[in-house]
Amino acid sequence: MSALPAALLESGETTTAEAVLFWTLGPVMVLAALGLLFAKKAVHAALAVIVVMISLAFLYVAQDAVFLGVVQVVVYTGAVMMLFLFVLMLVGVDSSDSLVETIRGQRWIGLLAGIGLGVVLVGVVGRATYGPPVGLTGAAVDDNPTGVAHIIFGQYVFAFEVVGALLVTAALGALVLTHRQRLTPRVGQKERADARVAAGATLTPLPAPGVYARHNAMDVPALGPDGQPLESSVPRVLRVRGQEADAEEFAARTQRVLAGVSQVRGNPPPKAAPEGAAVNAPDLGAAVSDSGQDGPSTGPAGVIGQEDGK
Amino acid sequence: MRILTEAVAPVTADFSNDTWWIWLIKAVAIVVFLLTSVLIAIWFERKVVARMQVRPGPNVHGPFGLLQSLADAMKLLVKEDMTVKAADKLVYIVAPMIAVFCALLTFAVIPFGPNVSMFGVNTPVQLTDFPVAVLYILACASVGVYGIVLGGWSSGSTYPLLGAVRSTAQVISYELAMGLSLVSVFILAGSMSTSQIVTSQTAVWWFLPLLPAFVIYIISMVGETNRLPFDLPEAEGELVSGYMTEYSSMKFAWFFLAEYINMLNVSAVATTLFLGGWRAPWPISAINDGMFNEGWWPVLWFLAKLWTLMFVFVWIRGSVLRFRYDQFMKIGWKVLIPAALVWVVAVGVVQGVRQFSGLELRSVLFVLAGIVVVGLLISFLIPEKKQPVPPQRPPGPQEYDPYAGGYPVPPLPGQVLPPSPRKQRAAAAAADGESSTTPQVTQEVHGG
Numbered sequence: 118m119s120a121l122p123a124a125l126l127e128s129g130e131t132t133t134a135e136a137v138l139f140w141t142l143g144p145v146m147v148l149a150a151l152g153l154l155f156a157k158k159a160v161h162a163a164l165a166v167i168v169v170m171i172s173l174a175f176l177y178v179a180q181d182a183v184f185l186g187v188v189q190v191v192v193y194t195g196a197v198m199m200l201f202l203f204v205l206m207l208v209g210v211d212s213s214d215s216l217v218e219t220i221r222g223q224r225w226i227g228l229l230a231g232i233g234l235g236v237v238l239v240g241v242v243g244r245a246t247y248g249p250p251v252g253l254t255g256a257a258v259d260d261n262p263t264g265v266a267h268i269i270f271g272q273y274v275f276a277f278e279v280v281g282a283l284l285v286t287a288a289l290g291a292l293v294l295t296h297r298q299r300l301t302p303r304v305g306q307k308e309r310a311d312a313r314v315a316a317g318a319t320l321t322p323l324p325a326p327g328v329y330a331r332h333n334a335m336d337v338p339a340l341g342p343d344g345q346p347l348e349s350s351v352p353r354v355l356r357v358r359g360q361e362a363d364a365e366e367f368a369a370r371t372q373r374v375l376a377g378v379s380q381v382r383g384n385p386p387p388k389a390a391p392e393g394a395a396v397n398a399p400d401l402g403a404a405v406s407d408s409g410q411d412g413p414s415t416g417p418a419g420v421i422g423q424e425d426g427k
Numbered sequence: 428m429r430i431l432t433e434a435v436a437p438v439t440a441d442f443s444n445d446t447w448w449i450w451l452i453k454a455v456a457i458v459v460f461l462l463t464s465v466l467i468a469i470w471f472e473r474k475v476v477a478r479m480q481v482r483p484g485p486n487v488h489g490p491f492g493l494l495q496s497l498a499d500a501m502k503l504l505v506k507e508d509m510t511v512k513a514a515d516k517l518v519y520i521v522a523p524m525i526a527v528f529c530a531l532l533t534f535a536v537i538p539f540g541p542n543v544s545m546f547g548v549n550t551p552v553q554l555t556d557f558p559v560a561v562l563y564i565l566a567c568a569s570v571g572v573y574g575i576v577l578g579g580w581s582s583g584s585t586y587p588l589l590g591a592v593r594s595t596a597q598v599i600s601y602e603l604a605m606g607l608s609l610v611s612v613f614i615l616a617g618s619m620s621t622s623q624i625v626t627s628q629t630a631v632w633w634f635l636p637l638l639p640a641f642v643i644y645i646i647s648m649v650g651e652t653n654r655l656p657f658d659l660p661e662a663e664g665e666l667v668s669g670y671m672t673e674y675s676s677m678k679f680a681w682f683f684l685a686e687y688i689n690m691l692n693v694s695a696v697a698t699t700l701f702l703g704g705w706r707a708p709w710p711i712s713a714i715n716d717g718m719f720n721e722g723w724w725p726v727l728w729f730l731a732k733l734w735t736l737m738f739v740f741v742w743i744r745g746s747v748l749r750f751r752y753d754q755f756m757k758i759g760w761k762v763l764i765p766a767a768l769v770w771v772v773a774v775g776v777v778q779g780v781r782q783f784s785g786l787e788l789r790s791v792l793f794v795l796a797g798i799v800v801v802g803l804l805i806s807f808l809i810p811e812k813k814q815p816v817p818p819q820r821p822p823g824p825q826e827y828d829p830y831a832g833g834y835p836v837p838p839l840p841g842q843v844l845p846p847s848p849r850k851q852r853a854a855a856a857a858a859d860g861e862s863s864t865t866p867q868v869t870q871e872v873h874g875g
Contacts, residue, residue: 161518184558184559194569195570206595263558
């Protein structure tokens with residue numbers, strides 16, 4: 118950075134390095150500015166603006182306006198364009214605006230205003246005259262931020278304060294316009310939990326869907342301790358859509374399983390399978406062996422043996 | 428009109444002797460330092476978190492598992508590099524590069540030490556410095572976030588987009604607090620150049636007089652680097668891994684690299700602005716007339732402070748849970764930014780009074796402390812807000828039938844279990860035997 122001072126010599130000539138920088142960044146900026154006009158996606162247009170801004174910051178720094186260059190990046194690129202992107206992304210990933218005119222003849226009015234602005238700009242810029250260059254040592258007495266501070270808080274302090282008041286008013290106006298009076302007390306996490314307890318609703322998470330030897334999916338209700346299918350174990354969305362597996366079928370199967378269990382527990386297994394179970398014999402067998410696990414004596418056989426041995 | 432009464436030199440460090448090859452050596456050294464530091468930081472984080480969770484951590488590759496991160500890097504390099512079909516190609520590829528390049532820029536203005544003799548050239552251990560160096564760091568950080576935001580957007584997928592949107596909101600809110608906390612350092616140091624700020628901390632490091640600003644900076648620097656408990660843009664529990672969900676192989680590694688370099692960056696900024704930069708800590712700095720504040724020694728102090736802050740990062744990650752998004756935003760906007768604003772105004776007023784009235788700093792601080800104490804005393808006089816009256820419960824414990832619903836149910840607040848059957852039987856037996864002592868039936872009242 119220490120090489121950059123004296124970029125603008127006392128004579129008003131730019132150095133070669135600055136000229137090279139300008140002629141490199143110039144085309145980039147023009148291309149990016151055109152990209153802003155012709156980009157199809159809004160985010161691409163925003164990116165083009167960012168490229169223009171950062172290139173502009175480089176040019177400021179090359180002209181030894183380091184403070185201006187860096188603040189340009191911090192404020193405009195870092196905050197304002199970030200806010201733009203935020204809104205663009207919230208609006209939609211690829212929302213392309215409809216080209217239907219909502220105001221009649223706005224295109225012609227816009228064209229006319231644009232040509233008018235162009236004429237004014239050409240007239241003003243063409244007639245502008247510059248005084249003789251004073252050189253950097255004359256323009257910035259101390260270092261760059263101090264010089265800028267002297268100008269802002271000395272020469273232009275009134276304009277600066279007015280702009281500040283305007284911005285604060287605008288921010289306050291936005292707050293007031295978007296403010297909504299709260300009509301009911303705020304319902305937060307604690308209030309919801311209290312209401313759930315008071316209403317006697319389920320405090321624990323809902324039961325998970327059932328896991329069966331031959332079916333393991335979200336659509337099958339789990340069995341409660343009483344052997345009945347639990348409706349609440351199937352996600353509400355599936356129930357609303359009617360994609361729940363037939364609870365009746367599972368209830369019936371459960372009945373058969375329970376019947377089998379009672380027979381197993383009561384007396385030696387029957388020689389003949391009970392009626393109706395023959396069709397689903399493998400199911401019954403699997404289910405019985407599953408449900409048999411909550412019987413009292415089905416710990417690992419080895420453990421029982423050890424206990425007996427001692 | 429001269430407003431500042433004392434004009435300070437814009438930049439303390441003297442770069443006048445630098446030649447192009449000195450610049451090249453410093454630049455290459457910074458890049459090499461950052462890349463190796465990242466490798467070490469990954470190992471360090473895994474090892475420290477592991478020790479905090481009472482497990483050994485990486486210990487297979489190399490001594491103490493030191494080569495683990497190298498192995499991870501190799502794995503990432505040779506993984507399949509995928510580009511998702513819905514991606515916005517150019518932006519998708521450029522985004523990780525933005526993140527890394529901007530992260531690499533910060534260390535250019537970080538002073539590692541004072542002037543040393545480097546191959547016969549007297550030069551500071553710092554690549555460059557200029558009057559707005561700290562603002563330049565903020566600018567690099569804010570552009571670096573575009574990497575995250577664009578990466579999330581260009582993936583053309585829902586979770587990355589949500590991560591990107593969160594990241595923008597996070598940056599907008601936490602950079603404000605971060606910038607404001609740095610302003611008080613600028614006011615006291617009278618400069619925004621890093622070398623000048625380090626010079627201004629010769630007597631006292633700024634973290635002591637500016638403790639609130641330091642705390643705000645520490646909090647917002649964690650938010651700025653997307654680390655736990657503020658890693659909402661990549662919250663794996665809700666957003667898979669947020670903005671980098673659709674990235675794989677080297678492009679993912681670039682994001683990873685950027686995150687760790689950013690950790691080093693914010694730690695280095697905190698060291699330079701609040702912890703005295705390369706200056707030796709107090710007892711050491713007094714030895715032999717400041718011998719340890721000269722030559723190459725300061726690099727050691729700088730690195731020690733840097734890695735202490737890195738340890739704090741890991742420590743926080745090991746002990747704090749992720750914030751809920753609304754709570755996170757509330758902290759940023761309703762706590763950090765107002766606190767930072769109030770603090771900046773207070774520091775500005777104190778500094779203004781000092782400069783314009785010529786008062787001693789000590790008397791100003793005494794007056795301020797008096798105001799705080801008086802305010803505290805007045806706050807005791809304010810009557811407390813009345814608590815809402817809790818709903819009336821029937822007086823006295825009520826017995827209930829725990830088996831009314833078929834299952835045993837524990838008592839609700841205000842209810843009491845009837846004596847157990849065994850105790851009932853004991854009571855009945857005692858009544859039959861007509862003993863003089865009546866058995867005590869303990870009743871436990873639940874709840875308040």
